Amino acid sequence: MKVEHYTRGAEIKAEARIKYPIPIGISGKKVLIVDDITDTGDTLSLSVAYAQSLNPAEVRTAVLQHKTCSSFTPDFYAQKIVRWRWIIYPWARYEDLGGFAEKILGDRTLEITRIITEFKVRYEIMVGEKELLEILQGLAEMNEIERVETEKMVGWRVKGK
Numbered sequence: 001m002k003v004e005h006y007t008r009g010a011e012i013k014a015e016a017r018i019k020y021p022i023p024i025g026i027s028g029k030k031v032l033i034v035d036d037i038t039d040t041g042d043t044l045s046l047s048v049a050y051a052q053s054l055n056p057a058e059v060r061t062a063v064l065q066h067k068t069c070s071s072f073t074p075d076f077y078a079q080k081i082v083r084w085r086w087i088i089y090p091w092a093r094y095e096d097l098g099g100f101a102e103k104i105l106g107d108r109t110l111e112i113t114r115i116i117t118e119f120k121v122r123y124e125i126m127v128g129e130k131e132l133l134e135i136l137q138g139l140a141e142m143n144e145i146e147r148v149e150t151e152k153m154v155g156w157r158v159k160g161k
């Protein structure tokens with residue numbers, strides 16, 4: 001199953017929703033739902049309610065990291081996070097950094113070196129020029145941002161800002 005709650009890093013959507021339902025019968029089965037993290041807890045609350053509606057014998061939950069601010073406490077977790085922070089997993093780095101890049105740009109046009117500095121200062125995230133360029137080009141391909149070249153600089157800005 002796939003549940004969506006965030007579009008970009010740390011940017012919450014109104015409501016968690018089931019994007020892809022469970023494609024097999026789980027009636028009478030013992031079900032373990034595994035996710036990377038709990039934040040608000042909405043994703044697991046919805047997932048458990050949905051799985052329960054399919055009449056399984058039992059539903060349990062496990063995550064790598066559980067934030068104590070979450071309204072849902074999983075049965076199993078490897079680490080408890082008491083002070084809220086956004087965790088960037090390797091498998092979501094590209095997506096998350098893209099979201100932060102747009103936040104950094106806001107309504108400004110910035111050169112890549114400035115964006116790198118703001119990643120460091122605002123988010124304590126170290127990003128190299130090559131990696132960031134790939135992310136910015138990806139966002140440009142999705143029509144979210146654009147490259148602006150003048151005599152003085154090569155910069156990036158959010159489209160329509």
Ligand SMILES: O=P(O)(O)OC[C@H]1O[C@H](OP(=O)(O)OP(=O)(O)O)[C@H](O)[C@@H]1O
Pocket residue numbers: 003004005006007016035036037038039040041042043044070092
């Ligand atoms: O407890 P919550 O506030 O609901 O947040 C936790 C959920 O958010 C993230 O998923 P996301 O919606 O970003 O989907 P993805 O992992 O597929 O990118 C994360 O992987 C969890 O599934």
